[in-house]
Amino acid sequence: MGKNLSRIILLFAAAVMVAGCGEYQKLLKSNDHEAMYRKALEYYDAGKYNRSSQLLQDVAPYFIGTMRGDSVAYYLGASYYKNGDFETSAMLLDEFRHTYGSSPFLEDAEYMYAKGFYYMSPPPNRDQTATRRALIAIDEYMERYPGSVKREALQENIEELTKRLHDKAYLNAKTYYKIGRYKAAVVALKNALNQYPDTEHREEIMYLITKSNYLLASNSIYSLQRDRYLDMMDNYYNFVSEYPQSRYVKELDKMQDNAKEFIANYQEIDEEVDELGEILNRLNAE
Numbered sequence: 001m002g003k004n005l006s007r008i009i010l011l012f013a014a015a016v017m018v019a020g021c022g023e024y025q026k027l028l029k030s031n032d033h034e035a036m037y038r039k040a041l042e043y044y045d046a047g048k049y050n051r052s053s054q055l056l057q058d059v060a061p062y063f064i065g066t067m068r069g070d071s072v073a074y075y076l077g078a079s080y081y082k083n084g085d086f087e088t089s090a091m092l093l094d095e096f097r098h099t100y101g102s103s104p105f106l107e108d109a110e111y112m113y114a115k116g117f118y119y120m121s122p123p124p125n126r127d128q129t130a131t132r133r134a135l136i137a138i139d140e141y142m143e144r145y146p147g148s149v150k151r152e153a154l155q156e157n158i159e160e161l162t163k164r165l166h167d168k169a170y171l172n173a174k175t176y177y178k179i180g181r182y183k184a185a186v187v188a189l190k191n192a193l194n195q196y197p198d199t200e201h202r203e204e205i206m207y208l209i210t211k212s213n214y215l216l217a218s219n220s221i222y223s224l225q226r227d228r229y230l231d232m233m234d235n236y237y238n239f240v241s242e243y244p245q246s247r248y249v250k251e252l253d254k255m256q257d258n259a260k261e262f263i264a265n266y267q268e269i270d271e272e273v274d275e276l277g278e279i280l281n282r283l284n285a286e
Helices: 002-029 033-045 049-063 069-082 086-099 106-120 129-144 151-178 182-195 202-218 222-242 249-285
Strands: none
Touching (some): 033 049, 033 069, 069 086, 069 106, 106 129, 151 202, 182 202, 202 222, 202 249, 222 249
């Protein structure tokens, strides 16, 4: 009895599905744009966004300039958004917000437009164009709708996206250090710090700037070493003044001692060279 009942239920569900597919296909082939529009909204409410978007796509040209033009355009963009196609929804919703500036759907459309870029934002090791676009779109939304109930959640999104940019700048700069391009590393790390001074990577970035300067100096030709060790010492003092208890201090102290030793030896040699120069000048004068 139980097996028969299950079979009956499955057959009934299959019949309903076939009937639904038949109705959907019939609508796609029909010219009843009003019926297609109404059914598209039914599909949308039922969470069948693929079917909803297909019907709306087909009828959209016929409703341009009518009272339902904004409704069709909104639900078309929203269907793609709800179905996770954020790239297409961003294009459609952007067009909607520029075309229907007085629509009652405008605020929700601009929210989905901004949120779509948030969902498209990739991990920090990839290109962050979508992240920057998300920040701009969310900021625009919050400026236009300061009383929005979504404001608190969007502020959390902003913090998450901003951290992603911080991470990206940090990872890019650290790459130069890891491959031994210390001069480029110093420039990139300083740029990352200037661009995002509040980054959670601040301590490590300052450490890497100091260490990169040290390694750059120690691997340079003699004539460049003095100035580069002096640069390293400046960065060392900046680091220890800001992070006196850092786990990196002990390592940097040794680098600082080596730099001081080099500077002291350099000055001695420089003084000896000056003395020899004076002796040669006196001999030549005689």
